[in-house]
Amino acid sequence: MKITANAAALEDPDCPEGAANDSPDSPCFGKAAGRPRAADKEARLQSLLHTAASLFLEKGYSKVSLEMIAREAHVAVRTIYVKFGGKAGLLSAVITNGRARFFAGMTDLQSDPRPFREVMDDFALRFLELVTVPAFVSLHRMVVAEARTTPELAETFYKAGPLRTREELMRFFSRDDIRAQLRPEIPVETLAVHLLSCLMGDTMVRMLFPVEQPPSVDELRARAQQGLDLFYRAVLR
Known part of the structure; x- marks a missing residue:
């Protein structure tokens, strides 16, 4: 036709x-x-x-x-x-699109067949690369500066970024094979929050101040391993 x-x-x-x-x-x-x-x-x-x-x-x-x-x-x-x-939907798409680029090539957490620590190594480095890229740092500063006067900005940022990451981790920690390696009394939501806190450290504070250049991959890898070590000590059986 x-x-x-x-x-x-x-x-x-x-x-x-x-x-x-x-x-x-x-x-x-x-x-x-x-x-x-x-x-x-x-x-x-x-x-x-x-x-x-x-x-x-x-x-x-x-x-x-x-x-x-x-x-x-x-x-x-x-x-x-x-x-x-x-506009809020467009911003959500911008954040989702940028996030997808950093996690491209990584198997979905719910179906990743690799050993637990190997999956965590991959996730931790990619996550730190994402939150330290200059565009993300600028976005975070913008959200902090405008959250009070533009509530939809903070809500959109949270739902498209931090909340989505937390929910994906919660589903991963709920897998039978993964849950069997973790302390049963710790809720999956607490596991997700604790992991992100261990990885971030004072990164959120650093974002508020100018930096000469983003950390190198080696620096991020070392930071990821330190954070994972703290996480494992607290949650593994």
Whole structure:
């Protein structure tokens, strides 16, 4: 069945009818009307998330409007509402996307067949790499600075980042083979919180102050091992 230009616009609201005649700044420039390829849609999505992240970190969450993001990303404001439900949903997607990049290639904790300590070694290093990357540090500072005046910012950050990590760890510690290695009287939620506390140490405090450069991989690996040692001493049977 032939797809009309209007039907194509419904499939991809960023490329309305006549998009092939748009200016070179448009993401649809030179594209014929029709159903967008998956690769094109993913590329536009990543471009939008990158633009939103850059604006949030540069100007602050409360000072960035959807109109500003849409203009910089060359998309319609309606597209952001349809895909993310608004600014909070877009920020959640930005955090989720960045988090996924750091844990890419790591087997899901619930199905990882490796020995317990090996899984923890992998998780601990990736987690510390994530929370010390400059963009995350800037995001954390922004949340702290604006949490009181913009409650949705703190809530969105917590649900998309810290809470999700805690829940994934709780499911991992609930596995029969893992639970059998841990002290039974300690609730899985306490296990997750204690692990993250051991790994973070004073990292949250350090985030509030300027640093010349992020820690090296060797430094993070040493910090991860120290944190895991404290964790194991407290929770292993």
